[in-house]
Amino acid sequence: MPVETRTFTVKSKTETDLIDITQEVQKAVSSSKIRSGTVTLFVQGSTASVSTIEFEPNLVQDFKDAMERIVPSKIKYRHTETWGDDNGKSHVRATLMGPSLTVPFKEKKLLLGTWQQIALFDFDVPARSREIVVQIVGD
Amino acid sequence: MPVETRTFTVKSKTETDLIDITQEVQKAVSSSKIRSGTVTLFVQGSTASVSTIEFEPNLVQDFKDAMERIVPSKIKYRHTETWGDDNGKSHVRATLMGPSLTVPFKEKKLLLGTWQQIALFDFDVPARSREIVVQIVGD
Amino acid sequence: MPVETRTFTVKSKTETDLIDITQEVQKAVSSSKIRSGTVTLFVQGSTASVSTIEFEPNLVQDFKDAMERIVPSKIKYRHTETWGDDNGKSHVRATLMGPSLTVPFKEKKLLLGTWQQIALFDFDVPARSREIVVQIVGD
Numbered sequence: 001m002p003v004e005t006r007t008f009t010v011k012s013k014t015e016t017d018l019i020d021i022t023q024e025v026q027k028a029v030s031s032s033k034i035r036s037g038t039v040t041l042f043v044q045g046s047t048a049s050v051s052t053i054e055f056e057p058n059l060v061q062d063f064k065d066a067m068e069r070i071v072p073s074k075i076k077y078r079h080t081e082t083w084g085d086d087n088g089k090s091h092v093r094a095t096l097m098g099p100s101l102t103v104p105f106k107e108k109k110l111l112l113g114t115w116q117q118i119a120l121f122d123f124d125v126p127a128r129s130r131e132i133v134v135q136i137v138g139d
Numbered sequence: 140m141p142v143e144t145r146t147f148t149v150k151s152k153t154e155t156d157l158i159d160i161t162q163e164v165q166k167a168v169s170s171s172k173i174r175s176g177t178v179t180l181f182v183q184g185s186t187a188s189v190s191t192i193e194f195e196p197n198l199v200q201d202f203k204d205a206m207e208r209i210v211p212s213k214i215k216y217r218h219t220e221t222w223g224d225d226n227g228k229s230h231v232r233a234t235l236m237g238p239s240l241t242v243p244f245k246e247k248k249l250l251l252g253t254w255q256q257i258a259l260f261d262f263d264v265p266a267r268s269r270e271i272v273v274q275i276v277g278d
Numbered sequence: 279m280p281v282e283t284r285t286f287t288v289k290s291k292t293e294t295d296l297i298d299i300t301q302e303v304q305k306a307v308s309s310s311k312i313r314s315g316t317v318t319l320f321v322q323g324s325t326a327s328v329s330t331i332e333f334e335p336n337l338v339q340d341f342k343d344a345m346e347r348i349v350p351s352k353i354k355y356r357h358t359e360t361w362g363d364d365n366g367k368s369h370v371r372a373t374l375m376g377p378s379l380t381v382p383f384k385e386k387k388l389l390l391g392t393w394q395q396i397a398l399f400d401f402d403v404p405a406r407s408r409e410i411v412v413q414i415v416g417d
Contacts, residue, residue, distance in 0.1 A: 003314045003417040005384050036142045038179050038241075038274055040316050040380050044391035046332040053234045054185040058217035059227065066210055066231045071344055078336035088337065092344045095331045099394070102179050102241050102316075102380050104274035106144050111272045113183035116238070133389045135316055135382035137276060137415060139142040141280065175281045177318050177380075177413055192373045193324040197356035198366065205349055205370045241318050241380050243413035245283050250411045252322035255377070276415060278281040 004032045006134040012048075012122035016064050016093075019120045020055045021132065022112070028134045029105050036107065037138015042100040044131050047090040047124040049097035055117035067093055067123075090123040097121065105138075143171045145273040151187075151261035155203050155232075158259045159194045160271065161251070167273045168244050175246065176277015181239040183270050186229040186263040188236035194256035206232055206262075229262040236260065244277075282310045284412040290326075290400035294342050294371075297398045298333045299410065300390070306412045307383050314385065315416015320378040322409045325368040325402040327375035333395035345371055345401075368401040375399065383416075 006028045010019050021041075029039055041050045053063065070093075077088020101118065104111045112118070122128060145167045149158050160180075168178055180189045192202065209232075216227020240257065243250045251257070261269060284306045288297050299319070307317055319328045331341065348371075355366020379396065382389045390396070400406060 005314060005382065005389075036144060038177075038276055038316075040382055042380075042382050042389060044389065044394065046330055046391060046394045051234050052185055052238045054218075054230055056218070056221055058221045059230055062216045062218050062227050063231055063234055066235075070209060070235075070348060077340045079332075079334070079340050082334055082336045088340050091332055091337055092341055095329050095341055096344075096348075096375065097235065098237070098376070098379060099330045100380055101237060102181075102239055104144065104179055104181050104272050111144075111181060111183065111274075113185060116183065116185045133382050135389075137316055175283060177316075177415055190373050191324055191377045193357075193369055195357070195360055197360045198369055201355045201357050201366050202370055202373055205374075209348060209374075236374065237376065240376060241320075241378055243283065243318055243320050243411050250283075250320060250322065250413075252324060255322065255324045 002034050004034060004136045008132055010120050010130045010132060012128050012130060014127045015125060017122045018060050020117050021120050022117045025118055025134060026110055029110060029136060030108050032136050034136050034138040038102050038104050040100055040102045040135040042133040047087055047094045048130055049094050049099060049121040050101040051097060052116045053119050054115040055119060087125045090125060093123040141277060143173060143275045147271055149259050149269045149271060151267050151269060153266045154264060156261045157199050159256050160259050161256045164257055164273060165249055168249060168275060169247050171275050173275050173277040177241050177243050179239055179241045179274040181272040186226055186233045187269055188233050188238060188260040189240040190236060190260060191255050192258050193254045194258060226264045229264060232262040282312060282414040286410055288398050288408045288410060290406050290408060292405045293403060295400045296338050298395050299398050300395045303396055303412060304388055307388060307414060308386050310414050312414050312416040315414060316380050316382050318378055318380045318413040320411040325365055325372045326408055327372050327377060327399040328379040329375060329399060330394045331397050332393040333397060365403045368403060371401040
């Protein structure tokens with residue numbers, strides 16, 4: 001069973017940032033020799049996640065607001081005592097959502113819904129450069 | 140043939156609805172030519188998720204009540220301004236939980252726990268017909 | 279041989295317990311005949327999850343505190359009426375986070391970040407012995 005590993009880099013802005021990576025993922029699948037299978041997106045790091053969302057600005061803001069309610073910024077996190085970093089909330093959010101997403105594809109086309117985009121959720125506080133692993137497994 | 144793609148349709152009721160899809164998934168695995176591997180369940184749409192739960196009515200209600208506390212219905216979502224839809228909460232819930240689940244199987248048997256069922260979590264407000272992709276990869 | 283199934287057992291302590299299983303997963307990948315692909319970790323049971331975290335004691339405690347705020351212990355769960363078990367919260371937490379994680383590997387090395395460990399999140403109330411399925415698919 002063939003396997004192809006690709007990576008690409010995404011630059012995020014300061015504080016919580018959502019980035020639509022659907023085109024990058026589709027490009028990796030289109031240019032591989034594998035016609036059908038699964039693509040696993042995995043972010044190397046413990047303060048970011050991958051999921052799907054209807055990527056429109058109002059909903060993106062709704063999601064940020066909801067995450068601020070679920071895992072607030074303005075409380076104390078013990079992790080700050082370990083490294084002096086103010087990103088305890090970022091770690092908790094990323095662990096809750098998880099670092100990976102597996103998407104099926106057929107005849108080199110991602111089997112997404114019409115209003116369903118793949119996004120990187122960067123929860124860290126400083127702007128960062130993120131390495132995304134794209135693992136394509138199939139036939 | 141190491142990859143097989145199946146789909147099935149599930150009809151959900153109005154507001155948050157959980158549906159046990161374990162039998163449908165086991166049927167797809169049983170009828171495929173692949174003996175061992177992984178099955179990825181992926182819901183095409185951005186207001187539903189797939190996860191596992193002990194599927195008994197009291198716990199299903201507990202989960203709905205918990206999600207209502209985590210991502211409440213009775214607050215304002217900006218997404219409503221985009222489409223006039225009252226399903227901002229549905230999108231946020233689905234993005235938080237994710238659209239997919241990967242389950243291992245061996246000798247055509249899903250490797251689930253005894254009280255662990257696979258469920259579709261339809262968070263949308265109207266009743267819907269949902270297409271679930273079943274991507275079977277293995278040997 | 280494109281699919282290999284391994285299992286290992288983890289003993290958790292009473293109440294919410296996080297256990298670093300990175301070494302066990304790397305060992306399974308290292309000893310398999312598959313060089314590159316994906317490893318799916320799946321916990322058989324409906325009160326535990328698998329995700330990644332920077333596994334340091336302060337952050338582990340931050341995560342436990344956050345989960346206690348998101349899905350509190352001190353409220354009523356109907357599931358208690360079904361079995362008399364006081365683990366309604368445990369089920370809700372595990373369903374929210376999901377039972378599985380898929381990690382890519384290349385040349386037998388897990389493609390994790392430097393401060394990113396794979397952990398079992400056992401949300402159940404009593405101490406338990408947990409069976410983790412390690413499904414390795416690749417080439």
